[in-house]
Amino acid sequence: MMKTLSAIGAALLACVSSQALGAETSNRQSERDLFAKIVEIPTVKGRTTEFKKLTGLLTAEFRKVGITNVVVKDHDGTQTLIARWPASKPSGKKPILLMAHMDVVEAKESDWKFPPFQFREENGYYLGRGSNDNKAALTGILIALQYLRAEGFAPSRDIIVLYTGDEETSGDGARRAATEWRSLIDAEYALNGDAGGGSVYKDGRPDVFAMQIAEKTYADYKLTAINRGGHSSAPRPDNAIYALANAITALEHHRFPPMINDATRAGYEQIAKRDGGQFGELVKRFLADPNDRESADLLEQFDPGYTRTRCVATMLSGGHAPNALPQKAEANVNCRIFPGVSIESVRQQLQDLSGPNVSVTVVPGSPTPETSPSPMREDILEAYKAAVATRFKDTPVIPFQSAGATDGAFLRANGIPVYGFSGLWGIVGEPEGAHGLNERVYADGFHGQIPIWMDMLKRLAG
Numbered sequence: 001m002m003k004t005l006s007a008i009g010a011a012l013l014a015c016v017s018s019q020a021l022g023a024e025t026s027n028r029q030s031e032r033d034l035f036a037k038i039v040e041i042p043t044v045k046g047r048t049t050e051f052k053k054l055t056g057l058l059t060a061e062f063r064k065v066g067i068t069n070v071v072v073k074d075h076d077g078t079q080t081l082i083a084r085w086p087a088s089k090p091s092g093k094k095p096i097l098l099m100a101h102m103d104v105v106e107a108k109e110s111d112w113k114f115p116p117f118q119f120r121e122e123n124g125y126y127l128g129r130g131s132n133d134n135k136a137a138l139t140g141i142l143i144a145l146q147y148l149r150a151e152g153f154a155p156s157r158d159i160i161v162l163y164t165g166d167e168e169t170s171g172d173g174a175r176r177a178a179t180e181w182r183s184l185i186d187a188e189y190a191l192n193g194d195a196g197g198g199s200v201y202k203d204g205r206p207d208v209f210a211m212q213i214a215e216k217t218y219a220d221y222k223l224t225a226i227n228r229g230g231h232s233s234a235p236r237p238d239n240a241i242y243a244l245a246n247a248i249t250a251l252e253h254h255r256f257p258p259m260i261n262d263a264t265r266a267g268y269e270q271i272a273k274r275d276g277g278q279f280g281e282l283v284k285r286f287l288a289d290p291n292d293r294e295s296a297d298l299l300e301q302f303d304p305g306y307t308r309t310r311c312v313a314t315m316l317s318g319g320h321a322p323n324a325l326p327q328k329a330e331a332n333v334n335c336r337i338f339p340g341v342s343i344e345s346v347r348q349q350l351q352d353l354s355g356p357n358v359s360v361t362v363v364p365g366s367p368t369p370e371t372s373p374s375p376m377r378e379d380i381l382e383a384y385k386a387a388v389a390t391r392f393k394d395t396p397v398i399p400f401q402s403a404g405a406t407d408g409a410f411l412r413a414n415g416i417p418v419y420g421f422s423g424l425w426g427i428v429g430e431p432e433g434a435h436g437l438n439e440r441v442y443a444d445g446f447h448g449q450i451p452i453w454m455d456m457l458k459r460l461a462g
Helices: 007-012 018-039 049-062 131-151 172-178 240-253 262-274 276-290 293-302 345-355 378-389 410-411 443-459
Strands: 070-073 078-085 096-101 120-122 125-127 159-164 189-192 197-200 206-215 217-226 310-318 328-336 359-362 397-402 416-420 425-427 439-441
Touching: 018 125, 018 131, 018 443, 049 070, 049 078, 049 131, 049 159, 049 262, 049 378, 070 378, 078 172, 096 131, 096 410, 096 443, 125 131, 125 443, 131 159, 131 439, 131 443, 159 172, 172 410, 172 439, 197 378, 206 262, 206 378, 206 410, 217 345, 240 310, 240 345, 262 276, 262 397, 276 410, 328 345, 345 359, 378 397, 378 443, 410 416, 425 439, 425 443, 439 443
Parallel strands: 096 159, 096 189, 189 416, 197 425, 206 397
Antiparallel strands: 070 078, 078 159, 120 125, 125 439, 197 206, 206 416, 217 328, 217 359, 310 328
């Protein structure tokens, strides 16, 4: 989900002067150079030295423009960075917190066409592990603050930045920030750069931007079948692998009941207004009766994960020798749980599906907090619309609930509302490979996010 003044920008903003375009070209190169440095630091879980390189670079970049209140916390084999820009003209309002994460998913070099931590530019995209998730937003926030400082912007409330180092794994940075480091990050609300953003058609027409106000709970469950085993020459019906296979098959065919909340309803209502085709009609049917399983099931085919809890088997192991009956078989089932549904109730449903020969337990440390949607705030939504309109006039901004998990859950669970905001955009129908091979971010979207971040902060902190 991700742009600057290139062909798309020129078509949309024909009134931009040649002088402004020249300044943008100059900025684009320096923005690209900083982004490349950040992407090429392999901040993968366990590589503590690399995190220190990145926090050192980021600290220097903040201090370069006079943001000197920078705290780096060493914890859990990684680091978290917290920076504060104090209000120049205090209004009495609580701070705004800006969020992104420094860590990236591991990348196996042999699987990639080019080295994953080698920054490249190709066909209008910037490539490299973490370029999309989440270093584009991290870099965009940093540069936006640098430009605001250079302009002499005087915020009326503190602006705090939270960059965590384990969003992709344990989430300890966000958990600690929301609790034991609360005094360093306490804010009226947070804007999370790891959610939200927009899409544009190839011809430059904007599609939509989205603001995340809710997210599903993440939890892993272990399904375990135990058996006394024996010699493979004397097979018995009580086989651990068969028991586990039957449990997974039952899960494959199970559908959790459809659900709706303020976040998903608001998103679907916007789609129903804008889509005059068959998908729009399907959305209207679901809105008219959210308990209609047929409509919900059809929606899931087009847009998986938004009408209910979803669980899927992701890892499997079993047996101990090729000539012995298996004594143990295990599977990991990953669930993305609809807000309002408890982790324990899902475990019980999985247990009922699995039967008496398979035990179902929650994998310790895996769940994110169970949270409700952040309350809709018209001031934030309208500011987002106005900021996007500086680039894409009359583009809708739709509230939504994300199927994926972010650090935002830890803050929501501790009383700080979180709104997924991003000025990034990508091209409709073109994959960007977050967590996958040859991860990339649309170059114009990367650069174009920066003025959107700036306009958003001027409206909310000016």
